[in-house]
Amino acid sequence: MLSSLRYILSVGLLTLTACGFEPLHGKREGGEATALLLSQIEVAPIADRLGQLVRTELTNRLSPRSAPLPVFIVHVTLTESGQSLAVRRDSSATRANLIIDANFILSEVSGGEALLAGGARSVNGYDILMSDFATLAARKDARRRGSRDVADAIVDRLSIHMAQRASQGAAPARR
Numbered sequence: 001m002l003s004s005l006r007y008i009l010s011v012g013l014l015t016l017t018a019c020g021f022e023p024l025h026g027k028r029e030g031g032e033a034t035a036l037l038l039s040q041i042e043v044a045p046i047a048d049r050l051g052q053l054v055r056t057e058l059t060n061r062l063s064p065r066s067a068p069l070p071v072f073i074v075h076v077t078l079t080e081s082g083q084s085l086a087v088r089r090d091s092s093a094t095r096a097n098l099i100i101d102a103n104f105i106l107s108e109v110s111g112g113e114a115l116l117a118g119g120a121r122s123v124n125g126y127d128i129l130m131s132d133f134a135t136l137a138a139r140k141d142a143r144r145r146g147s148r149d150v151a152d153a154i155v156d157r158l159s160i161h162m163a164q165r166a167s168q169g170a171a172p173a174r175r
Contacts, residue, residue, distance in 0.1 A: 037162040038155070039063040042070035042109065050078055050143060054102065057151030062158070072115070074158065076104045078150075080143075085125065098124050098139060100146040104154050106161065116161045120153035122146040 043058045045051070054076060063070075079101045084093035099121070106116040124146045126138035 034159050034163045034166070037166055038159060039065070040071040041106070041158060041162075042073045044073055044075045046076050046078060048078070050080055050100065050147060051076070053144060053147035054078060054150055057147050058154060061151060061155045070109055072106055073109050074104055074106045074154070076102055076154070078102050093128050096126060096128055096139075098126065098142040098146055100124075100143075100150055102150045102154065104157075106158060115165075116157070118154075118157050120150045120157075122149035122153070124149070 039062065041062050043055050043062065046055045058074070058076070081099045081101075083097040083099060084095075085097060086095035087093050100123075102120045102122075104116075104118055104120070105114045107114050122145075124142040126142040127135075129135050129138070
């Protein structure tokens with residue numbers, strides 16, 4: 001049983017290497033690492049407290065050490081909404097979702113058309129408790145988790161775009 005599992009695993013790994021799979025954040029043959037390309041992206045200021053959280057998360061993921069001269073800039077707009085889930089007989093909610101929608105546009109700092117536009121969404125639940133303070137703390141935690149989720153989704157899209165851009169010889173990608 002164990003030997004057949006090893007055989008299947010080794011065949012799977014060999015198949016994976018033969019399909020042209022290459023790591024997203026690794027160095028490419030004759031190219032730059034995606035992390036270096038991502039460090040060239042500046043995050044424009046985003047309005048409100050939620051925007052500050054998302055911008056901090058994006059900046060930490062894109063360029064933990066600030067790039068001297070950014071080549072690209074990403075503009076993000078956020079909307080936040082709530083949804084009551086579990087409702088008691090007296091119509092008071094006991095559980096809610098915090099929904100964060102983000103739209104982003106990547107362009108060159110020097111101006112020009114958008115290189116990439118997209119969106120991301122995060123839905124995080126929290127309990128509505130008898131204590132107002134506990135409910136506010138739970139909502140704050142849901143907002144923090146949501147800002148991480150949105151930032152991760154945006155960075156994933158930017159990473160894929162920058163990797164494709166590098167493999168195409170830095171030609172602007174049309175979407």
